[in-house]
Amino acid sequence: MNRNDLIQTLRKNLNNQWDVIVIGGGATGLGVALDSVTRGYKTLLFEQSDFAKGTSSRSTKLVHGGVRYLAQGDILLVKEALHERGLILRNAPHLTANQEFVIPVYTIWDVILYTVGLKFYDLLAGRLSLGRSYFLSRGKTAERLPHLKTKGLKGGIVYHDGQFDDSRMAMALAEACIAQGGIVLNYFRAYGFLKDGNGRITGVKVHDLIADSDYDLKSRIVINATGVFADEIHRMDDPGSRPTIRPSQGVHIVIDRSFLDSGSAIMIPKTEDGRVLFAIPWYGEVVVGTTDTPVDEVSLEPRALDEEIDFILRTAAKYLTRPPEREDVLSIFAGLRPLAANPDNPGATKEVSRRHKITLSRSGLLSIIGGKWTSYRRMAEETIDRAIRAGVLEKKGCVTSELKLGSADPGLKDMRLRIYGSGAAEIEKLISGDHGLGEQLVPNLPYTRAEIVCICRNEMPLTVEDVLSRRTRALFLNAGSSIAMAPIVAKIMAKELGYGNGWEEQQVRDYTLLAEKYL
Numbered sequence: 454m455n456r457n458d459l460i461q462t463l464r465k466n467l468n469n470q471w472d473v474i475v476i477g478g479g480a481t482g483l484g485v486a487l488d489s490v491t492r493g494y495k496t497l498l499f500e501q502s503d504f505a506k507g508t509s510s511r512s513t514k515l516v517h518g519g520v521r522y523l524a525q526g527d528i529l530l531v532k533e534a535l536h537e538r539g540l541i542l543r544n545a546p547h548l549t550a551n552q553e554f555v556i557p558v559y560t561i562w563d564v565i566l567y568t569v570g571l572k573f574y575d576l577l578a579g580r581l582s583l584g585r586s587y588f589l590s591r592g593k594t595a596e597r598l599p600h601l602k603t604k605g606l607k608g609g610i611v612y613h614d615g616q617f618d619d620s621r622m623a624m625a626l627a628e629a630c631i632a633q634g635g636i637v638l639n640y641f642r643a644y645g646f647l648k649d650g651n652g653r654i655t656g657v658k659v660h661d662l663i664a665d666s667d668y669d670l671k672s673r674i675v676i677n678a679t680g681v682f683a684d685e686i687h688r689m690d691d692p693g694s695r696p697t698i699r700p701s702q703g704v705h706i707v708i709d710r711s712f713l714d715s716g717s718a719i720m721i722p723k724t725e726d727g728r729v730l731f732a733i734p735w736y737g738e739v740v741v742g743t744t745d746t747p748v749d750e751v752s753l754e755p756r757a758l759d760e761e762i763d764f765i766l767r768t769a770a771k772y773l774t775r776p777p778e779r780e781d782v783l784s785i786f787a788g789l790r791p792l793a794a795n796p797d798n799p800g801a802t803k804e805v806s807r808r809h810k811i812t813l814s815r816s817g818l819l820s821i822i823g824g825k826w827t828s829y830r831r832m833a834e835e836t837i838d839r840a841i842r843a844g845v846l847e848k849k850g851c852v853t854s855e856l857k858l859g860s861a862d863p864g865l866k867d868m869r870l871r872i873y874g875s876g877a878a879e880i881e882k883l884i885s886g887d888h889g890l891g892e893q894l895v896p897n898l899p900y901t902r903a904e905i906v907c908i909c910r911n912e913m914p915l916t917v918e919d920v921l922s923r924r925t926r927a928l929f930l931n932a933g934s935s936i937a938m939a940p941i942v943a944k945i946m947a948k949e950l951g952y953g954n955g956w957e958e959q960q961v962r963d964y965t966l967l968a969e970k971y972l
Contacts, residue, residue: 454628456913459636460661463497467668471495472846473837474657474672476643476686478502479509480619480826482678483626483637484833484853490635491856492837492849497670498635499659501642501682503919505623507753508680509826510923511788513705513743514735516541516549516615516827520722521729523574530808532577534827538615539581541827545617545625545858547871551583552616552733554718555597555609557772564588567610567722574612583613597717600774611717616733619826620923621872624912625858628874640915646690646816647671654690654817663915674845676836677820680791681751690818697812697822699792700751704761705742707784707930708777712769713739721772730768737899738783738930741769748789755787756970784932784971793823811839819843830854869899873907880907894938900925905942909949917943917960918967932971939964 473489475482478500490496500506518535519527542549556571558564571586587610594609595601627637640662647656647669656671677686687694713719713732721730732741744761762785770776793810809824809832821836834851841848861871862878870877883903884891890903908914908924920942922928927935943957943964 454631454911454913456638456915459631459638460664463636463638463668463670467670469495469671470656471497471670471672473497473674473676473840474499474670475676475678476657477678477680477682478504478623478627478637478639479507479678479680480505480623480626480829481509481680481821481824481832482676483623483630484829485676485678485821485836486635486637487626487630487633487856488830488833488837488851488853490630490633491852494837494846494849496630496635497672498630498637499641499643499657500637500639501662502753503639503915503923504627504637504913505620505923507682508788508791509623510620510929511703511705511786512619512826513703513731514616514619514733514740515552515731516617518574518577518614518827519825520571520574520612520720523570523577524722527808528577531574533831534825535574535578536581537828537831539578539583540830540854541617541622542583542615543581544856545622547859547861547874548622548625549615549617551613552718553584553716554612554614554720554731555589555594556612556720556722557594557598557601557609558607559605561607564607564610571610571612583615586610586612598713598715598719600712600714601719602772602774615827616735617826618736618872618926620926622826622858624924625874627913629856629858639913639919643686644689646675646818648816652816674817674819674840674843676840677818678836680822681789683791683820683822687814687818687820690814690816694814697793697810697820698751700748701790701792702746702748702755702758702761702787703743703790704746704757704765704785704787705740706762706765706777706782707735707786708739708741708781709783710734710738712773712775712777712781719772721768724764724768726764730765732769732773736926736930741765741777751789754967754970755789757785757787761787782972784929786929786971791822791824809835811836813839813843817843817845870904873904876907876911879911880904883907894941895934898925898927898931898934898938900927900938902941902945905945906949909946914946915950917946917964920946921964921968928968928971932968936965936968939968 472494473496475486475498486498518531589609645658718733859874943960
């Protein structure tokens with residue numbers, strides 16, 4: 454992917470009408486753009502920051518049906534999500550994994566309840582099941598989870614769900630969209646709509662934040678896929694529009710692998726605030742979360758509240774023999790869920806449905822709100838289908854259920870690199886030509902110079918944060934170590950992208966200020 458080449462193509466088509474323009478470069482927007490372009494529609498996507506900068510890089514790293522939604526009785530939502538879970542694992546094997554979970558149970562009633570419930574979960578997964586659930590004895594549970602408290606333990610229920618790297622998945626969607634002929638651009642902000650004499654939307658006004666230039670672009674339909682920022686786009690269309698989003702903050706902490714010391718994850722089905730809590734192995738560390746805190750303001754960089762961090766640590770301490778303390782936390786990240794809620798009765802966020810909603814305004818703005826990562830493909834399919842039913846696009850069938858989102862060479866020397874898809878072979882080639890490029894940038898994170906070079910050449914990063922937060926996951930795995938990486942990454946980026954010393958120094962300062970908020 455080359456951003457300058459994409460902008461040149463955009464400029465050559467300034468007077469042409471596009472079929473679909475998507476605003477928003479997270480999971481939903483990228484999914485919509487990919488669905489659109491693979492059906493044969495001329496497609497553009499604009500993201501005001503970096504791809505997956507917001508909610509889409511801050512998930513629990515699960516591709517799942519949602520055991521909690523099953524308990525709430527939303528069987529259709531779970532069945533749909535389990536189907537989509539199977540498709541994601543099949544179509545992006547280099548970014549996903551089958552993860553085993555254990556639910557520790559402390560009463561006979563819970564043994565019965567979760568055994569029966571998870572058997573139903575298995576049944577709903579059908580032929581795309583990742584493995585059957587079953588009961589583990591007290592002794593076997595303790596072997597599987599050596600640092601689980603065993604006082605009162607009756608056993609454990611094993612089940613399977615999917616795990617993935619969310620921001621790397623977003624990059625795979627962006628790459629697939631470009632490969633199919635679409636244009637996706639980061640750091641392009643939509644700031645207005647083009648409208649005809651009847652008030653119908655005919656395109657968008659966008660600003661290139663890097664080049665400080667503006668474009669007016671015509672389109673048959675504009676799709677608002679901006680997540681928690683959807684209401685801002687609604688107000689850009691109609692200043693009097695009512696709120697449609699009920700934002701909820703979810704916080705995760707990352708701790709050392711030694712606290713879990715297991716390849717199995719823990720799922721705590723009942724916490725003091727009514728949510729579930731996960732402790733999941735991820736890239737050699739453990740992600741623990743999440744919370745559910747209603748918020749009134751949305752931000753690209755939401756901050757974890759002290760009480761949210763305390764809640765996670767307090768809950769984890771109830772189950773782990775070695776309770777994690779504040780000083781054990783390697784990174785803290787917060788994300789905002791764009792829950793689609795009734796503006797007249799939003800209710801508690803944990804009770805708000807994770808179902809998505811698709812709306813079409815009187816001016817012709819098509820919006821997709823709500824939903825979750827697992828269902829991104831289905832949400833995209835339904836969004837484009839809605840545009841077809843509205844008579845804006847000619848009817849063409851969806852093909853994304855069978856579309857592969859990249860793969861890695863099975864002959865890789867280092868299978869850790871498979872997350873880069875076809876770029877993994879390029880990284881190994883760089884290292885074979887210059888062994889110095891294979892050196893780790895810092896001792897306790899695995900990333901090498903060659904990875905940063907390859908990212909700069911192929912993945913459109915424009916800041917050090919783009920590289921350390923989303924192209925690699927350094928910021929999320931160990932914020933302190935990522936700060937130590939920043940000067941080296943800035944130097945490599947400056948050389949590859951043609952920036953000077955002043956750019957390097959400013960980037961390191963900016964990144965350090967950001968990363969300190971994750972500590």
